[in-house]
Amino acid sequence: MSQQLQNKEKCPRCGKHNLVTDGVSGEIFCGKCGFVIDEKISDNGSERIFSDSAVSKSRTGDRTSLTRHDNGLSSIINPINKDASGKPLSSSMKSSLSQLRKLDSRSTTHNSTDKNLKQALGELLKMKEKLSLSDSVSEKAAYIYRKVLERKLVRGRSITAMIASSLYAACRETETPRTLKEVSSTINVTKKELSGCYRLIVKELDLRMPIINSVSCIAKIGSTTKLSEKTKRYAMNILKQAEKERILSGKEPMGLAASALYLASLVTEEHITQKTLAEASGVTEVTIRNRCKNLKKFID
DNA sequence: TAAGATAAGAGGGACAT
DNA sequence: ATGTCAGTCTTATCTTA
Numbered sequence: 001m002s003q004q005l006q007n008k009e010k011c012p013r014c015g016k017h018n019l020v021t022d023g024v025s026g027e028i029f030c031g032k033c034g035f036v037i038d039e040k041i042s043d044n045g046s047e048r049i050f051s052d053s054a055v056s057k058s059r060t061g062d063r064t065s066l067t068r069h070d071n072g073l074s075s076i077i078n079p080i081n082k083d084a085s086g087k088p089l090s091s092s093m094k095s096s097l098s099q100l101r102k103l104d105s106r107s108t109t110h111n112s113t114d115k116n117l118k119q120a121l122g123e124l125l126k127m128k129e130k131l132s133l134s135d136s137v138s139e140k141a142a143y144i145y146r147k148v149l150e151r152k153l154v155r156g157r158s159i160t161a162m163i164a165s166s167l168y169a170a171c172r173e174t175e176t177p178r179t180l181k182e183v184s185s186t187i188n189v190t191k192k193e194l195s196g197c198y199r200l201i202v203k204e205l206d207l208r209m210p211i212i213n214s215v216s217c218i219a220k221i222g223s224t225t226k227l228s229e230k231t232k233r234y235a236m237n238i239l240k241q242a243e244k245e246r247i248l249s250g251k252e253p254m255g256l257a258a259s260a261l262y263l264a265s266l267v268t269e270e271h272i273t274q275k276t277l278a279e280a281s282g283v284t285e286v287t288i289r290n291r292c293k294n295l296k297k298f299i300d
Numbered sequence: 301t302a303a304g305a306t307a308a309g310a311g312g313g314a315c316a317t
Numbered sequence: 318a319t320g321t322c323a324g325t326c327t328t329a330t331c332t333t334a
Contacts, residue, residue, distance in 0.1 A: 192311080199312090252326075273302065284327055289304065304333075310326085317320080 018085075031084045066142040067125065069118040077101050113149055120145055120163040127167055130186045131178060140170035147205050157197060161189045165197035172209045177220045179254055181282045214239050214248070217257035217281070224280045225272060227261060234264035241298040251291065255283040259291035263299055 018031035064071045077100060081089045089097065121142060128138040144166040148154060154162050164187045171178040180198070184191040202209060215236055222232040238260045242248055248256060258281035265272045274285045281288075 195312085255326085275302080285303085286305095286328085287326060290326085302334090305331080307329090307331105309328085312325090314323090315321085317318100 066139050066146070067121055069114060069121055077104055116154065116159060117146070117149060120159050123160055124163050124167060127164060127187055131167075131183065133167070133171070133176065133178070137170050137174050137176055138167070140173060141167040144169055144201065144205065144207075148201060151204055153200060153204055158189075158193070160187070161193045161197050162201075164189050165194055165201055168194065168198055169201050169207065169209075172212065173207070175210055175213055175216060177212065177216050177254075179282050212253045214253040214257045214260070217253050218261060221254070221257055221261060221277065221281045225261075225276060227265065227272065228268065228270055231261065231264045231268045231270050234267055235260035238263060238295055238298045242295055245298075251294075252283060252287070254281045255287045255291050256295070257281065258283060259288045259295050262288055263292060263295055267299060 014033040014035070077097070079101070081094050081097065083089055124138055124141055124145070127133075128141075141163070145163055148162060148166060164183060168178065168180065168183045170176075171183075180191055180195055183189075184194045187194075201207070218232055218235050218239070221227075222235075235257070239248070239256065242256075242260075258277045262272065262274060262277050274288050278285045278288055
């Protein structure tokens with residue numbers, strides 16, 4: 001894996017045509033004097049930002065990401081015992097290099113916090129896929145989890161539950177409609193554990209969560225049940241009116257949205273059962289009925 | 301068969317002790 | 318820290334149209 005690619009350009013320090021790219025770390029350096037020209041080349045093409053400036057070429061590495069345990073910025077000490085020109089190292093050099101590697105790995109991945117982070121972020125990516133969430137949500141989740149680690153809140157709790165709660169918190173913060181139930185069942189963490197950790201995170205990090213918008217819930221349920229635009233719009237009107245009367249607080253947004261859709265479907269004569277809506281929204285039929293009682297007076 | 305009613309039980313927030 | 322209380326939601330079962 002450590003093949004070293006010849007590079008045609010000149011070294012800016014010694015002027016020799018001896019530049020090499022390290023296959024492992026991606027660094028470009030001079031094979032004669034060891035001067036490092038550029039680090040972390042992701043591809044050799046130029047990254048054109050302005051269409052009219054053909055002259056300016058920029059080379060960048062991967063963008064940094066909070067979902068990488070080292071933010072994607074670590075450097076690697078090449079594990080192959082060859083020098084820059086490909087010759088084997090002397091034995092004294094070999095032993096001091098191996099000491100350096102040991103120190104390096106201790107300082108980077110082997111302390112417990114970092115190990116924890118690495119594992120958690122691995123799980124985060126899997127969860128993100130399962131719940132089909134966007135990058136921005138998982139970035140936010142990673143940010144929250146780093147804070148959680150800083151505050152040492154994971155002590156005595158499962159990493160999976162904590163990272164799942166961070167993800168749920170990120171959903172709430174970005175107003176991405178995912179219920180506690182959905183998250184807990186797809187990830188195999190009990191609802192109790194998940195909500196406990198979630199509350200802890202919100203409290204300790206002093207997060208201000210936006211009240212989850214029942215209108216976005218309407219959009220979600222409406223699309224899974226394939227209801228007409230007309231019905232959805234009607235349901236939104238019902239909720240808007242109910243909001244003015246302040247009877248919405250403390251009620252589950254999903255339940256409210258489902259009930260509003262049910263009432264709206266009665267008006268538009270688009271027949272949908274409570275059962276279907278209950279399944280799509282993740283609340284029970286009984287809850288829908290109870291919410292209906294409150295919302296009924298808002299049908300004109 | 302869908303919808304409504306009722307009861308028992310769980311879990312969490314507010315508040316007092 | 319622990320207990321109580323009102324309010325919410327769920328599950329289960331029965332009735333009604």
